[in-house]
Amino acid sequence: MHRVTVVIALLGGLSLCAAAPSQNITSDVYFYGNSPPVYPSPEGTGTGAWATAYEKAKELVAQLTDEEKLNLTAGTSTTTGCSGVIAAIPRVNFTGLCVSDAGNGLRGTDHVNSWASGIHVGASWNKTLAHERAQYMGQEFHRKGVNLLLGPVVGPLGRVAEGGRNWEGFSNDPYLTGALVYETVRGVQGSGVGVSTKHYIGNEQETNRNPETVDGVDVASVSSNIDDKTIHELYLWPFQDAVRAGSVAIMCSYERINNSYACQNSKTLNGLLKTELGFQGYVITDWGAQHGGIASANAGLDMVMPDSTLWGANLTTAIANGSMEASRLDDMVTRILATWYQLNQDTDFPTPGIGMPSSVDSEHQAVIGTSPDEKGALLQSAVEGHVLVKNTNGALPLQSPSLVSVFGYDAKGPEALSFVASFGTYSPAIQNSTLYVGGGSGSNSPSYLSTPLDALQQQAYEDSTAVVWDVSSQDPDVDPTSEACLVFINSYATEGFDRPGLVDDWSDTLVTNVAGKCNNTIVVIHNAGIRLVYDWIDHANVTAVILAHLPGQDTGHALVNLLYGRANPSGRLPYTIAKQASDYGSVLHPSEPQTPYGLFPQSDYAEGVYIDYRAFDQQNITPQFEFGFGLSYTTFNYSELDVRQTNGSTSQYPPSATIQEGGNPRLWDEIVKVTATVQNSGSVDGDEVAQLYVGIPNGPVRQLRGFEKVHIPVGQTAQVSFSLVRRDLSTWSVDAQQWLLQLGTYQVYVGRSSRDLPLTGQFSL
Numbered sequence: 001m002h003r004v005t006v007v008i009a010l011l012g013g014l015s016l017c018a019a020a021p022s023q024n025i026t027s028d029v030y031f032y033g034n035s036p037p038v039y040p041s042p043e044g045t046g047t048g049a050w051a052t053a054y055e056k057a058k059e060l061v062a063q064l065t066d067e068e069k070l071n072l073t074a075g076t077s078t079t080t081g082c083s084g085v086i087a088a089i090p091r092v093n094f095t096g097l098c099v100s101d102a103g104n105g106l107r108g109t110d111h112v113n114s115w116a117s118g119i120h121v122g123a124s125w126n127k128t129l130a131h132e133r134a135q136y137m138g139q140e141f142h143r144k145g146v147n148l149l150l151g152p153v154v155g156p157l158g159r160v161a162e163g164g165r166n167w168e169g170f171s172n173d174p175y176l177t178g179a180l181v182y183e184t185v186r187g188v189q190g191s192g193v194g195v196s197t198k199h200y201i202g203n204e205q206e207t208n209r210n211p212e213t214v215d216g217v218d219v220a221s222v223s224s225n226i227d228d229k230t231i232h233e234l235y236l237w238p239f240q241d242a243v244r245a246g247s248v249a250i251m252c253s254y255e256r257i258n259n260s261y262a263c264q265n266s267k268t269l270n271g272l273l274k275t276e277l278g279f280q281g282y283v284i285t286d287w288g289a290q291h292g293g294i295a296s297a298n299a300g301l302d303m304v305m306p307d308s309t310l311w312g313a314n315l316t317t318a319i320a321n322g323s324m325e326a327s328r329l330d331d332m333v334t335r336i337l338a339t340w341y342q343l344n345q346d347t348d349f350p351t352p353g354i355g356m357p358s359s360v361d362s363e364h365q366a367v368i369g370t371s372p373d374e375k376g377a378l379l380q381s382a383v384e385g386h387v388l389v390k391n392t393n394g395a396l397p398l399q400s401p402s403l404v405s406v407f408g409y410d411a412k413g414p415e416a417l418s419f420v421a422s423f424g425t426y427s428p429a430i431q432n433s434t435l436y437v438g439g440g441s442g443s444n445s446p447s448y449l450s451t452p453l454d455a456l457q458q459q460a461y462e463d464s465t466a467v468v469w470d471v472s473s474q475d476p477d478v479d480p481t482s483e484a485c486l487v488f489i490n491s492y493a494t495e496g497f498d499r500p501g502l503v504d505d506w507s508d509t510l511v512t513n514v515a516g517k518c519n520n521t522i523v524v525i526h527n528a529g530i531r532l533v534y535d536w537i538d539h540a541n542v543t544a545v546i547l548a549h550l551p552g553q554d555t556g557h558a559l560v561n562l563l564y565g566r567a568n569p570s571g572r573l574p575y576t577i578a579k580q581a582s583d584y585g586s587v588l589h590p591s592e593p594q595t596p597y598g599l600f601p602q603s604d605y606a607e608g609v610y611i612d613y614r615a616f617d618q619q620n621i622t623p624q625f626e627f628g629f630g631l632s633y634t635t636f637n638y639s640e641l642d643v644r645q646t647n648g649s650t651s652q653y654p655p656s657a658t659i660q661e662g663g664n665p666r667l668w669d670e671i672v673k674v675t676a677t678v679q680n681s682g683s684v685d686g687d688e689v690a691q692l693y694v695g696i697p698n699g700p701v702r703q704l705r706g707f708e709k710v711h712i713p714v715g716q717t718a719q720v721s722f723s724l725v726r727r728d729l730s731t732w733s734v735d736a737q738q739w740l741l742q743l744g745t746y747q748v749y750v751g752r753s754s755r756d757l758p759l760t761g762q763f764s765l
């Protein structure tokens with residue numbers, strides 16, 4: 001007799017079992033909810049901008065043998081350092097594909113840059129800069145012969161506060177993430193390199209992300225049990241933006257969703273992605289995420305990585321015995337080849353993998369991925385993701401201090417700088433130097449590393465001042481003539497593990513020790529995710545605090561520009577910092593399998609859309625620093641809110657239209673326009689992030705629905721304007737299977753953060 005957990009899985013409005021979530025019952029059978037089936041797999045139609053690419057792809061497919069088609073659908077062995085390779089077909093001049101990690105820069109090779117990570121881009125709230133970073137990153141991948149960049153990340157979205165990969169994505173808010181992934185997809189692909197937006201979908205924790213054998217017993221991947229409304233309003237939202245931007249590939253994740261593996265889930269692949277969102281590209285597996293053969297093909301999977309023992313000749317057998325249509329195989333290869341044409345990789349691309357040696361330590365040709373043109377965007381991307389959260393007694397910017405003392409392991413460089421990803425648990429080798437990127441496949445490879453300590457020494461050289469340091473002791477001596485004591489700590493995260501917590505005692509003790517001896521203690525935290533600060537944030541000697549995130553290789557240079565006032569902080573938190581960990585409630589920790597019966601681990605998304613600030617607002621919990629918060633060296637005043645309905649139809653149902661990439665195009669019809677005036681009322685030039693939140697009737701108190709970063713010189717004003725489109729103002733109706741406008745009064749808020757909103761208005765539909 002087995003004791004099992006029964007889970008309600010709701011998707012597409014179907015309730016598939018009667019028990020309450022996580023209720024334990026005794027049963028002889030394993031009985032779980034599943035996603036409703038969606039078959040057959042929709043064929044790519046070549047709509048919109050894809051028409052020519054599809055025509056060319058179809059012509060090429062018509063010339064291929066069955067074996068050649070099969071080879072296009074799965075990775076093959078490689079002598080290159082590409083993460084995965086699709087073999088060339090010289091007979092028809094198809095040169096093959098090299099696909100490689102990741103969303104923050106190219107990994108595991110030389111002559112490339114380490115760019116600011118996803119969380120840093122999220123904290124910059126800058127769409128233009130996100131686009132520029134992506135464009136330059138794409139150019140590097142292009143020069144190195146990488147056809148497909150394995151990123152950007154929008155899953156995890158960041159549901160679990162301790163999630164190990166949240167730093168690879170932008171924010172746990174779907175709107176902010178959606179706006180930044182849109183620019184990222186356009187930027188990379190504008191450089192002729194494809195993206196595979198990942199990990200689709202419900203990849204919200206590392207714990208149990210893959211099946212494993214524990215004490216001889218097989219344990220499946222965790223199942224993310226997500227209801228239909230929540231999946232649309234939170235987790236699918238940024239994927240929709242990525243598809244709308246033209247993402248040529250989508251990577252299915254390791255997890256199960258509502259108990260079906262993500263790479264064979266017909267509801268999420270055939271249904272949501274290929275039918276509802278009209279996706280024209282191909283679905284590629286995460287590495288080793290295929291668990292079923294014909295089932296995955298029929299569910300909408302198109303390409304398996306790094307290789308497949310389940311497909312190959314088995315697909316031919318399946319077609320012969322009727323388990324799979326021949327047209328499904330043709331659709332897979334049409335989608336794959338169409339992307340090659342869509343990106344002009346048939347005419348304008350180096351030899352795939354040319355800059356990706358199998359090992360940088362063996363003989364290889366130097367292929368320079370970097371270019372001097374990138375310098376400005378590389379540095380600016382590093383600058384803008386720093387968030388100043390405390391600044392008292394005029395601590396910052398520093399005013400020509402004669403002596404600066406530097407403490408903490410995070411100020412210095414590592415013993416060796418390698419191009420290999422820092423995969424691993426909480427190894428001191430990784431943590432005990434400045435954190436410029438997180439660990440795992442999302443790590444990147446720097447061309448050099450400007451550490452905080454190096455950059456501060458350079459500054460001291462230029463100013464003819466003094467800098468002293470102790471970057472190993474937890475209780476360092478402090479020169480009493482120090483005008484500022486800078487303490488550097490970090491908070492590491494890596495693929496493969498969720499984080500052990502949101503604070504660490506060693507680092508917090510270091511801060512309080514220094515603060516006990518120095519009345520101008522400035523704390524800098526390089527944080528790969530949420531980092532709590534309750535131990536010392538109110539200490540009178542802690543005068544300034546910067547959440548420095550993961551700036552990439554220009555980290556020290558960027559920070560010193562901010563500390564010395566050559567740059568004005570303009571980052572804003574892309575998540576909430578709580579006063580205590582328990583304030584994150586049920587989504588603080590990842591779901592753990594219930595022992596000893598956890599053969600099919602379950603993670604019920606019972607909180608629905610109420611994660612991060614939506615939950616804090618709903619439960620009236622005061623955060624330490626709210627979503628959207630960040631200080632500047634100047635101040636901004638808000639005035640003149642104007643909210644007006646524009647010409648878009650306000651019928652509750654979206655007008656029907658042919659599905660385009662991204663779904664029903666009428667979801668982007670503007671319905672309301674909001675404008676406001678922002679004035680720089682302080683004494684230095686600065687950049688403000690004007691934020692628009694909307695309270696939709698029957699929804700969360702407020703949700704981000706617009707933001708604009710504007711540069712405003714001292715004393716001047718800027719007008720910011722936000723376009724509210726149908727999707728922004730709708731909620732997903734499970735009954736109607738549509739985005740519906742709500743009848744009632746909408747609240748409108750404009751201001752500096754999710755809790756500092758000086759302008760309020762409303763409108764009714």
Ligand code: BGC
Pocket residue numbers: 083101102150198286287441
């Ligand atoms: C990661 C992916 C990555 C792939 C290839 C997997 O373990 O989850 O994000 O793209 O490896 O390196």
